[in-house]
Amino acid sequence: MVTADAIDIQNVRFAYPRNEGEIYDHLNLKIKQGDRFGVFGPNGAGKTTLMNLMTGLLYPQEGSIKLLGHNTATRNKEINKLFGFVPQELSFYKELTPAENLHFFGAWAGLDGNTIMKRTRELLHILGLEDVRNKQVQTFSGGMKRRVNLAIGVIHNPKVLFLDEPTVGVDVQTRHAIISYLKELNNNGTTLVYTSHQLNEAEDLCNEMALIDEGKIVAKGSINELLEQHNTSSLENLFLKITGKSYRN
Amino acid sequence: MYKLWASILKDTKILLRDKVGLALIFGMPVLLVIIVTSIQNSAFQMVNKNKLTTVLCNKDTGAVSKQFITALDKVGLLNLIPVPASNNEKDIKQLVREKGAMIAILIPPDFSQNVHDKAKNVSSKALESFGLPADSNNKHVTSVPVTLYYDPVLQDAYRFSIEGAIQGALQLTGSSETLKQLYTSLNDKPLPDSTERELLGSQSPINEVPLSRNQRDVPNATQHNVPSWTIFAMFFIILSLGGSVVREKRSGSFIRLKTLPTPFWIGLLSKQLTYLVVTFLQAVIICCIGIWLFPHIGLPGLKLPTDTLALLVVTIACGWCAVSYAICIGVFAETQEQANGFGAMSVVILAAIGGLMVPSFAMPASFHTISKISPLHWCLQAYYELFLKDGTLANVLPNVLSLILIAIIFQALTLWGLRRKNLI
Numbered sequence: 001m002v003t004a005d006a007i008d009i010q011n012v013r014f015a016y017p018r019n020e021g022e023i024y025d026h027l028n029l030k031i032k033q034g035d036r037f038g039v040f041g042p043n044g045a046g047k048t049t050l051m052n053l054m055t056g057l058l059y060p061q062e063g064s065i066k067l068l069g070h071n072t073a074t075r076n077k078e079i080n081k082l083f084g085f086v087p088q089e090l091s092f093y094k095e096l097t098p099a100e101n102l103h104f105f106g107a108w109a110g111l112d113g114n115t116i117m118k119r120t121r122e123l124l125h126i127l128g129l130e131d132v133r134n135k136q137v138q139t140f141s142g143g144m145k146r147r148v149n150l151a152i153g154v155i156h157n158p159k160v161l162f163l164d165e166p167t168v169g170v171d172v173q174t175r176h177a178i179i180s181y182l183k184e185l186n187n188n189g190t191t192l193v194y195t196s197h198q199l200n201e202a203e204d205l206c207n208e209m210a211l212i213d214e215g216k217i218v219a220k221g222s223i224n225e226l227l228e229q230h231n232t233s234s235l236e237n238l239f240l241k242i243t244g245k246s247y248r249n
Numbered sequence: 250m251y252k253l254w255a256s257i258l259k260d261t262k263i264l265l266r267d268k269v270g271l272a273l274i275f276g277m278p279v280l281l282v283i284i285v286t287s288i289q290n291s292a293f294q295m296v297n298k299n300k301l302t303t304v305l306c307n308k309d310t311g312a313v314s315k316q317f318i319t320a321l322d323k324v325g326l327l328n329l330i331p332v333p334a335s336n337n338e339k340d341i342k343q344l345v346r347e348k349g350a351m352i353a354i355l356i357p358p359d360f361s362q363n364v365h366d367k368a369k370n371v372s373s374k375a376l377e378s379f380g381l382p383a384d385s386n387n388k389h390v391t392s393v394p395v396t397l398y399y400d401p402v403l404q405d406a407y408r409f410s411i412e413g414a415i416q417g418a419l420q421l422t423g424s425s426e427t428l429k430q431l432y433t434s435l436n437d438k439p440l441p442d443s444t445e446r447e448l449l450g451s452q453s454p455i456n457e458v459p460l461s462r463n464q465r466d467v468p469n470a471t472q473h474n475v476p477s478w479t480i481f482a483m484f485f486i487i488l489s490l491g492g493s494v495v496r497e498k499r500s501g502s503f504i505r506l507k508t509l510p511t512p513f514w515i516g517l518l519s520k521q522l523t524y525l526v527v528t529f530l531q532a533v534i535i536c537c538i539g540i541w542l543f544p545h546i547g548l549p550g551l552k553l554p555t556d557t558l559a560l561l562v563v564t565i566a567c568g569w570c571a572v573s574y575a576i577c578i579g580v581f582a583e584t585q586e587q588a589n590g591f592g593a594m595s596v597v598i599l600a601a602i603g604g605l606m607v608p609s610f611a612m613p614a615s616f617h618t619i620s621k622i623s624p625l626h627w628c629l630q631a632y633y634e635l636f637l638k639d640g641t642l643a644n645v646l647p648n649v650l651s652l653i654l655i656a657i658i659f660q661a662l663t664l665w666g667l668r669r670k671n672l673i
Contacts, residue, residue, distance in 0.1 A: 055508050057671070080510035091501030095263045107255030108509040136266070152505070 004069030006160050006191040007031040007054055012063035014053060023049050024215045027063070031208070033159075036183075036192045038206035038223075040199070040235075042243050045212045047195045048088075048164065054193065055085050055162055068159060081110055084158030088165040090145050091152075094138035098129050098148045101137065102155055109156035116155070123151040126181060143174035150178060160191045167198060179205055199235040209235075213243045252511050256519030263493060264523065270489035274527060275534065278482030282474060282535050283546070290470035290548050300328035301411065304344050304353035304398075308334045311361020313422055317395075320418035321354075326411065329354075341398060351403045352411060355396040363393040368426035375427075376434055395419065425449055469549040475539040476632030477605045480625055482535065483528040483568055484599070487575040487592035490524050494579025495588045503672045513673040517663070521572050528568030554635035559642040563635060566652040567628040573659035574624065580666040599623040627651040 009029040016023065023046050031037045041047050052058040053065055056072040056079065065072045070079045092101045099120050106116035124130045127147040132140065137148055150166055163182070167175045175198075182205060186192050196202050202209070203223060211219040211226075219226055219242055223235065232238045264270065307314050322329060332344050341353045357363075367390045376382070397415060399408055428448060432440035497503050506516060539551025554560050575592065582588035600606060602616060603625030609617065620626045631648035634640035667673040 057504060057507060077510045077512065080508055083508070085505060085508040087501050087505060089501035089504075091505040093259065093263060093497075093502065094500070095266045096259065100259070100262060104255050104259040105505070105509070107252050108506060108511040108515075110252075110510050112251065 003033060004066070005030045006033045006035065006037075006068060007193065008064075008066040008069075009054075010064050010066075012053065012060040012065060014049065014058065014060045024053075024060075027215070027217070029210060029217060029220070031191065031193060033068070033191050034186070034189065035208045036186050036206045037194065038202045038209040039193065039195045039212060040202065040209060040239060041212035045243075046215045047212060050212065051162055051164055051193070051195060055083065056080065081156065082158060083160040083162060084109075084153040084156065086150050086153035086161065086163045086166050088168060090149050092137065092148060095136060097132075097134050097136055098124060098151065099133045101148060101152060105152045106155045111156055119155050119157075123155065127151050128177065143170040146170050146174060146178065150181070154185065154190075158190065160193065161185065163192065163194045163196075165196050166194070167196065167201060175201065199239060203235045211239065211242055218242050252515050253519055253522075256516055257523055260493075260519050260523040264489065264527070267489060267493075270492070273488045274482070274486055275531065278478055278485065278531060278535060279538060281481065282478040282538065283542075285478060286470050286474040286539075286543065286548055287546070289474060301326060301352065301407070302348060302350040303327040303329050304341060304348055304350045305329045305331050305356075306334060306336050306341055306353065307331065307356040308358040309356050309360035310358075311365070313361035313364045313426060314356050316425060317356065317360070317364075317418055317422040320421045321415065324414040324418060326414045327352075338398075345398065345400070351400045351407075353398040354415070355398070357393045357395070359393055360395070363390065364423055364426050366390045367392065368423060368430045371427045372430035372434060375431060381435075421449065471539055471543055471549045471551050472636050475535055475551050476636050477629060479532050479535045480567055480571075480628040480632065481596070481600055481605060482531045483571040483628075484574065484596045484625060485593070486524055486527060486531075486571060487578055487596060488589055490520065490572065490575035491579040491582065491588035491592045492585045494520070494576055495582050495585045498580075498670075498672065499584075507673065513667070517576065520576060521569070524572045524575070525565065525568045528571055529564060532564045532568070552636075555639055556635065556641045559640070559645055560635055562642060562649055563628075563631040563645055566649045566656075567624075567631070570624045570628070570652045570656040570659070573656040573663070577659040577663045577666070580663050580670070580672075596625075599625050602626070604629055624652060624655045627655070 007030065009027055012024050012027040014024045014027075027050075039047050039050060049058065053060060054067065054072075056067075056075070059073055059075075067079055068082050070076065070082070072079060092105070096104070102120040102123065103116055106119060107113075111119065120133075124133050127150065129144065129147055129151070132144065137145060140148070146167065146169070150163075153163070154161060161182075166182075167178050170178070179201060182192055182194075192205070194202070194206060206223060208222055209220070209226065210217050219230075219238075221229070227233065227235070227238060230238050230241055232241055305318065307318065318329065321327060330348055330350065332341070336344065338355075341355060344350075345353050370390050395415065397412065399411075425445060428445065429440045432438075432444070506513065536551060536553065540553070541550075544550040578592050578595070579588050582591060600623075602612075602620050603609075603623035604612070604620055605625055609620050609626065612620065627648045631645040631652070634645050634648065638644070664673070
């Protein structure tokens with residue numbers, strides 16, 4: 001039996017309706033199940049657009065995007081049960097407590113009350129939020145808010161987890177805790193698709209990566225292979241070697 | 250169902266933790282309805298019970314001016330404060346300020362003689378027309394005006410009422426004098442007081458009947474204001490609901506919800522149900538205040554319409570329209586400031602053109618059509634039909650259907666806006 005790829009992007013063309021020019025033209029990308037896949041690129045390269053295409057927030061004008069074998073273009077909401085999304089913005093209700101946020105998003109993820117309670121206990125424990133479970137999130141530090149943002153994305157045990165800059169603006173301890181938890185999730189079978197500007201962190205977390213620039217995949221493979229292939233010692237050097245040193249808007 | 254329940258729980262908790270929003274939703278309308286009803290009730294009573302302090306300067310020494318003052322006093326509209334006849338116009342202005350009066354009446358020095366001459370003139374003409382002998386030396390008499398000074402703050406409606414009262418008293422005084430002249434000419438003796446009273450006091454009384462469907466009490470400030478400000482309060486939820494929609498959009502929560510396996514209409518339905526309950530509670534609270542608190546603070550108590558089902562249907566229709574409008578504004582506003590600023594201003598404008606501030610019948614003709622685009626107009630018409638005319642569900646059905654149509658338009662605009670912004 002052939003296992004479907006976590007993500008299978010075939011000949012995708014995408015352009016924003018009111019913008020001139022295409023963001024992606026004939027984009028092809030496969031991410032295998034179980035991968036810890038990093039999507040990197042300079043500002044404006046199209047990382048967030050790619051993430052939005054993969055999560056069904058945007059739909060391609062041509063080509064297909066399959067998530068675990070399901071075409072996202074069908075707009076079937078059942079597909080959404082298969083993946084979780086941790087956006088860069090702190091996308092939750094600051095007036096609610098972490099437990100209340102998890103209850104609401106858990107229900108929207110299709111979980112029943114008992115499962116939500118169980119998962120809420122687990123996640124608050126793992127992410128160190130047990131003591132503040134009944135405090136409004138608006139009173140939290142940046143790092144605590146990031147952990148709440150992550151917990152919401154994984155409440156329903158998704159098979160694929162999309163993470164857009166999950167550790168931006170957090171201290172070393174929080175970053176370490178988040179990365180450790182993401183590795184643990186991956187060990188339990190969750191595919192991670194991750195974007196970040198923290199290349200040291202990416203080097204630690206990812207096993208596969210794609211480097212995007214101006215709507216094209218300019219490098220793809222395992223991190224070790226790519227470093228060897230381009231004769232560089234770090235992801236940052238590889239990044240600069242391929243995408244150049246000039247400013248990007 | 251569990252998703253809807255979780256959403257309602259979330260929306261309710263967010264609402265309950267928004268203390269400022271709650272104060273605006275519940276506190277402000279309660280204050281508004283108490284203050285405006287008290288003021289308007291006082292204004293109603295000014296015409297009926299309360300007397301307007303009036304400085305009276307009588308420069309005339311004759312009997313007619315005294316009769317005129319008595320007639321004016323009997324109208325019951327003015328609390329007359331006599332001041333010495335030696336005062337000039339400047340002194341009168343000063344006295345108006347000192348006495349805290351809004352108006353002053355100046356009776357000219359030759360008032361009695363003028364009225365007397367006019368009466369004699371009229372009576373001679375009357376006798377001539379009857380073919381009876383009359384004084385042929387009559388000449389044209391020019392009227393000497395009574396002067397009314399008024400504070401510019403005094404609104405036209407009150408000034409016209411006072412003018413009407415003065416005209417009435419002048420009419421009565423003139424008629425009395427003419428009658429006396431006629432009687433004396435015909436009978437060579439003065440008119441007896443009893444005959445004068447009988448002749449002058451024989452006007453037909455006015456029987457005032459409100460055009461309600463059954464015989465209810467005369468409408469008062471409470472019956473007018475409670476419905477008006479309940480509607481205003483319902484639409485003012487825009488400050489909480491519109492802002493809440495903007496916050497969810499800007500925080501990225503809408504986008505996150507889009508990635509979850511739940512249709513977005515559950516979120517919209519949850520907000521509508523939660524805030525529909527809020528609008529219903531607003532109506533209940535304001536009505537309770539009208540029924541139980543108003544009589545304790547000297548205001549007329551609110552009388553609920555007989556058709557309770559109609560009241561329920563109208564309240565739900567108004568609430569749904571208000572909620573739909575607030576969500577629609579929230580979807581199109583880019584920032585919370587935009588939603589609050591535009592929301593509040595637009596509700597005030599819609600209230601004004603809808604007849605909440607100035608009655609529709611008093612508006613220019615062109616506004617009669619414009620007022621129909623305001624959902625608040627249909628809400629007000631429906632409530633007035635129930636509270637003032639004691640109408641039934643059948644009577645308010647056209648208004649309810651109009652409200653439902655307007656709410657559907659707002660819902661359609663909301664969906665279009667959400668799709669356009671790629672939020673659903």
